[in-house]
Amino acid sequence: MSAAERPRAYSYIRMSTELQLKGDSLRRQLAASEAYAATNGLDLVADNRLQDIGVSAFKGANVADGALGIFLNAVKAGKVPRGSFLLVESLDRLSRQPVSKSLTLFLSIINAGVNIVTLTDNRIYTEGQSELQDLLISLVVMSRAHDESQTKSRRIGAAWANKRAHASTKPLTAMCPAWLKLSKDRSRYTIIETRATTIRRIFDDSAAGIGNYLITKRLNNQKVSHFGRSDGWHPSYIAKILKNRAVLGEFQPHKLINGKRKPDGEAVRNYFPAVVCGIRCNADTDSSARRTSIR
Numbered sequence: 001m002s003a004a005e006r007p008r009a010y011s012y013i014r015m016s017t018e019l020q021l022k023g024d025s026l027r028r029q030l031a032a033s034e035a036y037a038a039t040n041g042l043d044l045v046a047d048n049r050l051q052d053i054g055v056s057a058f059k060g061a062n063v064a065d066g067a068l069g070i071f072l073n074a075v076k077a078g079k080v081p082r083g084s085f086l087l088v089e090s091l092d093r094l095s096r097q098p099v100s101k102s103l104t105l106f107l108s109i110i111n112a113g114v115n116i117v118t119l120t121d122n123r124i125y126t127e128g129q130s131e132l133q134d135l136l137i138s139l140v141v142m143s144r145a146h147d148e149s150q151t152k153s154r155r156i157g158a159a160w161a162n163k164r165a166h167a168s169t170k171p172l173t174a175m176c177p178a179w180l181k182l183s184k185d186r187s188r189y190t191i192i193e194t195r196a197t198t199i200r201r202i203f204d205d206s207a208a209g210i211g212n213y214l215i216t217k218r219l220n221n222q223k224v225s226h227f228g229r230s231d232g233w234h235p236s237y238i239a240k241i242l243k244n245r246a247v248l249g250e251f252q253p254h255k256l257i258n259g260k261r262k263p264d265g266e267a268v269r270n271y272f273p274a275v276v277c278g279i280r281c282n283a284d285t286d287s288s289a290r291r292t293s294i295r
Helices: 018-022 025-039 067-076 099-110 132-165 193-207 212-221 235-243
Strands: 008-011 013-015 051-053 085-088 115-118 123-125 180-182 189-191 254-257 260-263 277-280 292-294
Touching: 008 025, 013 025, 025 085, 051 067, 067 099, 099 115, 193 212, 193 235, 212 235
Parallel strands: 008 085, 013 051, 085 115
Antiparallel strands: 115 123, 180 189, 254 260, 277 292
C-alpha cells in the first residue's frame, strides 16, 4: 500500500513544563508514535507544530491557544481526513480539565471521524465502535488526571502562599532581577555592583531628560555590558528597567490566570536590596518621562 493510500496518523505531544525537554519525555512520545505508525501501516504526518511544550492541559490552554486547538480547527474544516488517527501517549495529554469538558473534547474528536490511540496501552477509540468498557476506562483516566492536577495545583498554591508569607525574611526562589544574585547560602540577594552601576546610570540619564533610544545608543556605543542573551541594549529593555520597581527593592508576586501572569496581592517591600532610591516618576507618561534618582 502506497503512502497516499495509507490512513494518516498525527502525533500529538504535550508536556506541561519545558524542563521535561531535558528529560526523556519528548523522545519517548515521538518514538512511540513512530513505532505504532510503522507497525500498523499508517502514514505518520511529519508535523512538528503538533506539539504543546510547556503548556498545561489543566485549564485547557492547549485547546484554547495551543497546537491541539489548531488541530481541532483543522478537523472541523475537513483538512484532516476521516479515518485518520490521533496518536497520544495517554488521554491526559489531551486534557486534564474536569471530566465533563474532557469528555466533550474526547467525543468531538472521535465523532469527527478521527480515531484516538493511546500508546501506553495501544487502545483505540473509534466513532461508533468503542465498547462501553473502553468509554468507562476513558472516563476513569480523565477523572484521575483532573484530580491529580487539581491536587497538585492546591499543594503548589499552598506552598507558594506560605513562601510569600515569609517573603520579607527569606528569598522565594533563585530568580531575581539581572543586577542581583542569590547568595551561596540562599538566605539573601546580593548586588552585582557593575550592573547596579549601569542601572543607576540609566535612571540618571532618564532623569536628565534623555530618551530611551539615546540611552540605548550610548550604552551600545560605549560597549557597556548588557544583561542576558540579547545582542545588545534595546529601547524596550530600557523602558522595562525604568518601570521595574524592583530597583526600589519591591517584589510583586504574580500568578497565572488563563495562561497570563497577573499581580497576586500587594507588593513586598524590602524584598530585594534597592539599587536606586528617591525615584519620582509619572505613571501616566511614556517611557522617556523625566525621573529624578538619588544614589
